[in-house]
Amino acid sequence: MKIVLIGSGNLAFHLGPALLKAGHTIVQLIGRSDRNTAKLAKKLDCPYSIQTEYINVNTDVYIIAVSDNAIKSFAKQIPKNDKLVLHTSGTVNANVLEIASKHYGVIYPVQTFSTDRKIKFNTVPLCLEASTEIASRKLKKLSSTLSDKIHWISHEQRQVVHLAAVFSNNFSNHLFVIAEELLNKSKLDFNMLRPLIAETAAKIQQNTPGTMQTGPAKRGDSETINKHIALLKNNKQISKIYEVITQDILDHNAPRL
């Protein structure tokens, strides 16, 4: 398929090459930052523009892979057409694209992308939504060339996936930030935790996280919990995080009704 790719952020840097590899043609790249856009265009060997007046209309699909709050403004600038117009957001309603085409949809990849990390795109779960049967057919064809993990879900479900992703990724990463701060304050090295963190994630690739839980809260070991709370007594906010998560683990120990 011929594709106009809009965006030059972390996702576009992964999605662009994945589209090429799958045999599609990027007929144009559109970005906001001159430097990143030029860099990605070079990588994709395609023409680029940082001005939306020159959006290519000789395409099959428009993919708007930009931050949530910029989607609508790009959609407005796409000449009204009957092609497939997609965005990639976990939260934004698909119908903001209606202004560009009646055939619109969502392709939301459930993964965290950094420019300097390699991701096997065919293992990335893709959450799909489409406005019409034509959009659905085209989107199915496109997405199946990109990944083996295709999920057709509703707008409401996509919000939940995004929220669950925030817990799994952003929030667990923040716990690692807290752990690093605790270590550093005691002149200890974060390297001490890296194998543990790798194993924590590896364990639940085959298992369900509930069955993998260990630790003082899981054991109901109030002596250790109290020692920890004492250690944190000078940091109100981290104490609060410790307490609410510990309480929720304790509550999970009781059989749920």
Place this chain on the structure above:
Amino acid sequence: MKIVLIGSGNLAFHLGPALLKAGHTIVQLIGRSDRNTAKLAKKLDCPYSIQTEYINVNTDVYIIAVSDNAIKSFAKQIPKNDKLVLHTSGTVNANVLEIASKHYGVIYPVQTFSTDRKIKFNTVPLCLEASTEIASRKLKKLSSTLSDKIHWISHEQRQVVHLAAVFSNNFSNHLFVIAEELLNKSKLDFNMLRPLIAETAAKIQQNTPGTMQTGPAKRGDSETINKHIALLKNNKQISKIYEVITQDILDHNAPRL
């Protein structure tokens, strides 16, 4: 070295084979549960006992690898001697072992062990503490055969490592539990998050977690945060967890003084 290993839990199931592989001899295994002890003894090809009256005294080291609250009672049952006596806990004071020998110490592995998972023991960080120079020399010799990652730290530092490990492992695992519950309630599969969780942990093997943070709180995207809070309105406890972690990420965005 000749070693009496006390314990037949998850740690003993990993530590025992690692000791053998390093060339040591398990002269006796002591456990509480008949079945697990017999199983591990078979694996280690060593005599075992579930009664502490028969603790072997012809040994160089005693390693008490049992749960925190059982360490003291095993230490009491070791015939008073001048060998090295160790426990493996992240929180218990080393001096509970004084009753067995003046040469005592701690070998605390910073890792989560499950019987059914393989762990490369030589990559496990070991936190060490010793009561005397003799204990220190012996412990150094022993631990360097087990792992390349040796850390001599104080009792106070060990408490901090343990606390940081609880944040990194138990608490992040609990966030995965919450994520799974959110998905299941919306008829979605936890598989959708597994690649994301693997990548979250993989990212910080080379990077520091603070630099890897993304998501609505990091961006200060209050619109998405409010949508998430609305989605969680029927679950007070999960809302609370969402709010305290989000608040702490927002506070981290401001430069720290």
